[in-house]
Amino acid sequence: MLFKRLHFYAFLFFNLTLRLNSGVSLTSDGLSLLSLKSAVDNGAAVFADWNEDDMTPCRWTGISCTNVSGSDDPRVVGISVSGKNLRGYIPSELGSLFYLRRLNLHGNNFYGSIPDQLFNASSLHSIYLYGNNLSGSLPPSMCNLPRLQNLDLSRNSLSGSFPKFLRNCRPLQRLILAGNKFSGEISEGIFPELANLEQLDLSSNGFNGSIPNDIGELKSLSGTLNLSFNHFTGKIPKTLGDLPLTVSFDLRNNDLSGEIPQTGSFSNQGPTAFLNNPMLCGFPLQRSCKKDVDITPSVQIGSRGNEGVNEEKGGLKSGVIILICLADAIGVAFIGLVIVYIYWKKKDSNGCSCTGKRKLGGNEKTSLCSLPCINGFPSNDSEVESEKGGGGAASGGVSGGEGDLVAIDKGFNFELDELLRASAYVLGKSGLGIVYKVVLGNGVPVAVRRLGEGGEQRYKEFVAEVQAIGRVKHPNVVKLRAYYWAPDEKLLISDFICNGNLASALRGKTGQPSPSLSWSTRLKIAKGTARGLAYLHECSPRKYVHGDIKPSNILLDSEYQPYISDFGLNRLITITGNNPSSSGGFIGGAFPYLKPVEPEKINNYRAPEARLPNNRPTQKWDVYSFGVVLLELLTGKSPELSSPTSSTSTEILDLVRWVRKGFDEESPLVDMVDPILLQEIRAKKEVLSVFHIALACTELDHEVRPRMKTVAENIEKVGT
Numbered sequence: 001m002l003f004k005r006l007h008f009y010a011f012l013f014f015n016l017t018l019r020l021n022s023g024v025s026l027t028s029d030g031l032s033l034l035s036l037k038s039a040v041d042n043g044a045a046v047f048a049d050w051n052e053d054d055m056t057p058c059r060w061t062g063i064s065c066t067n068v069s070g071s072d073d074p075r076v077v078g079i080s081v082s083g084k085n086l087r088g089y090i091p092s093e094l095g096s097l098f099y100l101r102r103l104n105l106h107g108n109n110f111y112g113s114i115p116d117q118l119f120n121a122s123s124l125h126s127i128y129l130y131g132n133n134l135s136g137s138l139p140p141s142m143c144n145l146p147r148l149q150n151l152d153l154s155r156n157s158l159s160g161s162f163p164k165f166l167r168n169c170r171p172l173q174r175l176i177l178a179g180n181k182f183s184g185e186i187s188e189g190i191f192p193e194l195a196n197l198e199q200l201d202l203s204s205n206g207f208n209g210s211i212p213n214d215i216g217e218l219k220s221l222s223g224t225l226n227l228s229f230n231h232f233t234g235k236i237p238k239t240l241g242d243l244p245l246t247v248s249f250d251l252r253n254n255d256l257s258g259e260i261p262q263t264g265s266f267s268n269q270g271p272t273a274f275l276n277n278p279m280l281c282g283f284p285l286q287r288s289c290k291k292d293v294d295i296t297p298s299v300q301i302g303s304r305g306n307e308g309v310n311e312e313k314g315g316l317k318s319g320v321i322i323l324i325c326l327a328d329a330i331g332v333a334f335i336g337l338v339i340v341y342i343y344w345k346k347k348d349s350n351g352c353s354c355t356g357k358r359k360l361g362g363n364e365k366t367s368l369c370s371l372p373c374i375n376g377f378p379s380n381d382s383e384v385e386s387e388k389g390g391g392g393a394a395s396g397g398v399s400g401g402e403g404d405l406v407a408i409d410k411g412f413n414f415e416l417d418e419l420l421r422a423s424a425y426v427l428g429k430s431g432l433g434i435v436y437k438v439v440l441g442n443g444v445p446v447a448v449r450r451l452g453e454g455g456e457q458r459y460k461e462f463v464a465e466v467q468a469i470g471r472v473k474h475p476n477v478v479k480l481r482a483y484y485w486a487p488d489e490k491l492l493i494s495d496f497i498c499n500g501n502l503a504s505a506l507r508g509k510t511g512q513p514s515p516s517l518s519w520s521t522r523l524k525i526a527k528g529t530a531r532g533l534a535y536l537h538e539c540s541p542r543k544y545v546h547g548d549i550k551p552s553n554i555l556l557d558s559e560y561q562p563y564i565s566d567f568g569l570n571r572l573i574t575i576t577g578n579n580p581s582s583s584g585g586f587i588g589g590a591f592p593y594l595k596p597v598e599p600e601k602i603n604n605y606r607a608p609e610a611r612l613p614n615n616r617p618t619q620k621w622d623v624y625s626f627g628v629v630l631l632e633l634l635t636g637k638s639p640e641l642s643s644p645t646s647s648t649s650t651e652i653l654d655l656v657r658w659v660r661k662g663f664d665e666e667s668p669l670v671d672m673v674d675p676i677l678l679q680e681i682r683a684k685k686e687v688l689s690v691f692h693i694a695l696a697c698t699e700l701d702h703e704v705r706p707r708m709k710t711v712a713e714n715i716e717k718v719g720t
Helices: 002-020 028-039 091-098 118-119 139-142 162-166 213-217 239-244 264-268 318-350 381-388 416-421 454-472 500-507 519-536 569-576 619-635 656-662 675-679 679-698 708-716
Strands: 064-065 075-080 085-091 102-103 109-112 125-129 133-136 149-152 156-158 174-176 179-182 198-203 204-207 224-226 231-234 248-249 255-259 279-281 404-407 423-430 431-440 445-451 482-486 489-495 554-556 562-566 640-644 650-656
Touching: 002 028, 028 075, 028 091, 028 231, 028 640, 085 133, 091 118, 102 431, 118 139, 162 264, 174 675, 213 239, 239 264, 500 554, 500 619, 519 554, 519 619, 519 679, 519 708, 619 679, 619 708, 656 679, 679 708
Parallel strands: 075 102, 085 109, 102 125, 109 133, 125 149, 133 156, 149 174, 156 179, 174 198, 179 204, 198 224, 204 231, 224 248, 231 255, 255 279
Antiparallel strands: 064 075, 404 482, 423 431, 431 445, 445 489, 482 489, 554 562, 640 650
16 A cells, blocks of 8 residues: 555656646646546546646546636536545545545445545535445544535444544434444434435345434435334334434344334334344234233123233133123024025025026026026027927027127137027126126136117117227226127127126225225236227227226236126117116126116216216216225225214215315324225325315316326326
């Protein structure tokens, strides 16, 4: 090292002598920069144009200059020689660059310590030395810089304790020391002085002891407070909850213990923030905190089975025994009611057909069952012959006249007889007819909707409508494959989508969203649905208005790709003469629905103007409905909910009003978002973006709502 310095000084003396003799001299900034060239072992290519014969260094690679008052020559204000794999040391002569503002040497292989003299360059405000092999401790003189805002020394081999002198670096906005060898406890009294600090990353070091209580006084902090992969111990200070609500915590892989506080910004954190702290417990972790307190009967409900045991007395409390007996009695009574109900249903359904009078599988004497059966289509030859009247043509397949089975998709061919003999399972039943899953002879499942009888005089109109629907081809729209027409039977055959619909995924049997609906899955569903709906509005043959967008009409496959179903169905129902006012079935659907048709409830997915009589559907109706679906994906709540206004009363709000009220009152995001999404804390900004898209879609004034094409484009940008 000493030899190199002597060599460099001799080199400078020789060149300075030449300049004096020739009358030409390199500026003082240029001479200082040549020290960096001399300090690097393998920089011939990088510093090829750093020529000592030049009068100024301002055209050298990686050097930026500017004119400053009081100086005849441009002065060096920036050095950026990063990612070049340079091997050498940082020369102290760089400290003589009085006007140097930005030093960027990251991504190289500089070794040795950071020279104390470097910080004589008093104009420095940004120092980026990350990704090198620097060692030693931090020089105290760095905080003498009056303008230092950005200091990134991550991914080096720096060591020592977290220095107290850092409290003197008051202008600091970003302090990144991750991936070094710092150790020891962090003293209090440092962070309250760093009022401008926006980013703090101390991860992947060897810090130990407790997290300083006064770290919560960093009021300007944003982004992520990263203390992960250290050896911090003790409880998490509650003062971290005083940090701004937009701050995310990363406390993973420490030795923290105790219960996670539930105040302030803690409410916006997901479980990822606290992973791999074995002694940490409480929400949002799936690890409850044990407390040595008496457990009363009121807290027994929903608790672990062994918490009702009195550990001191070794027996059950009297209140627990009463609850157990009461639960047993209720269970026995419920089972009895179920048995009686099934018995009377079987008795009432004795001899009935599952398909109804003059339908596939029915006859003149049969009536419609109160519950759909599993095999709605005839399953043996005798039933088929009975329906044909003993000798009808197979192509007709229904009594009272012949019919045509027409394949819209030319590659999708099968015979009506194959359809009639196939295994069929009821999927849905409503005012729009019955939907079956039918497995054809080649093993391919299809969905068959029975539209019923009627509309004999409107055959051409029916065919034209079906053919138009069949021309719709989009990856997120259910494909219609074929149709069947006869005077008293109309069938639509479409793709079978195997994983139910969004309504069952969001509600299911428990009333809670499926655990499979992670944020990434919900975003996939939202994007696919938006693409499909935008296609129907803009690119389909008739620029369709769907008119009934809701979760039960968004089908899901095994990969949770969404498919829009039921577009154009109301028009077909009108042609056939059925009542389209009741909705619940779906083309291509897969949702077990075994209850009688219920009266229609208020449809909170419909736009306000759609609820007025005699209004014709518009594409802006669909935009509003899609916005409600987005809000349901975000919140996990149904579109009609009750909001408590006091301890004794509740206010009935629809989902749109509830979310708008939350944003108007600046409620924490955690109060509105589905708790399942809190497990993916990195998605917080994405969730907020989708909230804004949903609120734009659900504007009361339909003129203000965006087109579906714009909505699809905006949502595609989320997460990319």
